[in-house]
Amino acid sequence: MHVDLITIYLLAIGTLLASCGMTLWERRTHPRRKRELGTLAAGYATLAVGCATVPIRHDLPGVTGSALSNLVIVTGYLLILRGVAVMNGRQYRALSVGILLGLALAWVIAGTRREVPMWNYVSAIPIAAACGMASRELLRSDGAKRAQAKDIAAVVSGGHALFYAARACILPWVATSFGPGMLSAIAKFTVYEGVLYSVILPMTLLRLVRDEAHGELLKESRTDYLTGLGNRRWFFEEGARIVRINEASRPVALLALDLDNFKTINDRYGHDAGDEVLKSFARIANDVLGPEAMFARIGGEEFAAVLPDHDRVRAKAMGEAVAARFAQTISHGAGGVEIRATVSIGLAQSGAEAATLTDLLAAADRALYSAKSLGGNRVELAQSAPPPPMALDGVACGS
The missing domain is CATH 1.20.1070 (Rhopdopsin 7-helix transmembrane proteins)
Known part of the structure; x- marks a missing residue:
């Protein structure tokens, strides 16, 4: 045509x-x-x-x-x-x-x-x-x-x-x-x-x-509206991927971070002041942990960070740097009131006892509760889960 x-x-x-x-x-x-x-x-x-x-x-x-x-x-x-x-x-x-x-x-x-x-x-x-x-x-x-x-x-x-x-x-x-x-x-x-x-x-x-x-x-x-960090959904999606990729060759550490006495801050200074404390902590921790860390807010005052290529020693040093710097920081509430806050941190490392992200987070949470019970503003390492009791002829050892 x-x-x-x-x-x-x-x-x-x-x-x-x-x-x-x-x-x-x-x-x-x-x-x-x-x-x-x-x-x-x-x-x-x-x-x-x-x-x-x-x-x-x-x-x-x-x-x-x-x-x-x-x-x-x-x-x-x-x-x-x-x-x-x-x-x-x-x-x-x-x-x-x-x-x-x-x-x-x-x-x-x-x-x-x-x-x-x-x-x-x-x-x-x-x-x-x-x-x-x-x-x-x-x-x-x-x-x-x-x-x-x-x-x-x-x-x-x-x-x-x-x-x-x-x-x-x-x-x-x-x-x-x-x-x-x-x-x-x-x-x-x-x-x-x-x-x-x-x-x-x-x-x-x-x-x-x-x-x-x-x-x-x-x-x-996938972003937390208040802090601009990744949210819980992003953390579990990306964190699981990182742990899976590194599980066989390189160590992965996980920090569970929780602000100490945060309810008291909200009750005393108001929720706007509490939000400022959360944002201040997010900025500080994100700056200390650096771009390699996968850092997210997973709850109200609960945060978590996955650290690829970090063993316990290196990850503990990072956690202690976050805790120390945040403890020295002054946040400001309404009317310019000065607010100091601290953070407790639990640390777990991938391995036989924590092969998945869920296992790592659970182990880090147990260490976090230990840090809280010891007064807060500290980093505690997760302890390996005790082996199950051995049995001999149907009777547990030590009985």
């Missing part, structure tokens, strides 16, 4: 406008990315306007029509670049203005005598640059922020950049070698490729925003 160039242009315009509409709709449901989605929608709409002007560009005198059409299209690509860049905290505002001014100057210099090579070859250079920079921005995110949708978007934008770079650099040779008919075929292929770009890129960017929103919701479901 033969499809003429005008029909393909109309298809490209339709897909760009549809992408603009879907992006604006998503903008309503993702306020965190409202700015980026609005910029991307503006980019798609601007590209649609630019494509709509291409078939009628010769209706204006001189190179005015071609120049305006090219400038509008490049503006659309630069808006898409900015929408992607803002996700990483960048904008490219000055560079975008420079590209547009340079392109406008090039059209003025080209004039009517060089309109055809300017339109066919030179005008592709800023498009290739904008798409290449957008691809680079999509690939710049660190590993924690990378996602499949982002990689696909980077490939699509990068492929579009390579296509236009080839149009600028290779097409002149192709036209010379194969004649003007090849230019018409490549023009049609350009629009086909543009349709694919206008469909795949917006869809993958929308998928990226949705995945990001889902990730934020998942993170919130």
Whole structure:
């Protein structure tokens, strides 16, 4: 079936406008990315306007029509670049203005005598640059922020950049070698490729925003609202994984931490003051334990930390550092009242007596109760569970 160039242009315009509409709709449901989605929608709409002007560009005198059409299209690509860049905290505002001014100057210099090579070859250079920079921005995110949708978007934008770079650099040779008919075929292929770009890129960017929103919701479901630490659910999911990975080769220690006399603090100073004490402890312990520790709030004033590659000696030193630093800290309640608090800590290490996270936590809790009974503000080590009594001819030894 033969499809003429005008029909393909109309298809490209339709897909760009549809992408603009879907992006604006998503903008309503993702306020965190409202700015980026609005910029991307503006980019798609601007590209649609630019494509709509291409078939009628010769209706204006001189190179005015071609120049305006090219400038509008490049503006659309630069808006898409900015929408992607803002996700990483960048904008490219000055560079975008420079590209547009340079392109406008090039059209003025080209004039009517060089309109055809300017339109066919030179005008592709800023498009290739904008798409290449957008691809680079999509690939710049660190590993924690990378996602499949982002990689696909980077490939699509990068492929579009390579296509236009080839149009600028290779097409002149192709036209010379194969004649003007090849230019018409490549023009049609350009629009086909543009349709694919206008469909795949917006869809993958929308998928990226949705995945990001889902990730934020998942993170919130695993985060304690008061301290910003992981919550009980996160602790048991991630802690079990860490213990399972390290059980055969490396030691894993677990600290069970509980603030001393916390009910008294709440009763005397109020729950707001108690919350400040909890937040202060979370900050201190998190700072002392460091990024390697998996530290979480698992109850009211109860915390727990999984320490990979920590034996009893090293883990005890960490626990004592937490207890000492917190005991020296002054928290402030309502009216600036000064509050001092301490913490009791129980320590258990993985091994034959505690092979799972549940076993480790139970052993550390027993040590924690021992620390409480000894007055608190201390670290106690879990004792190995006593072996079961041996029996001889049905009578227990020692009877």
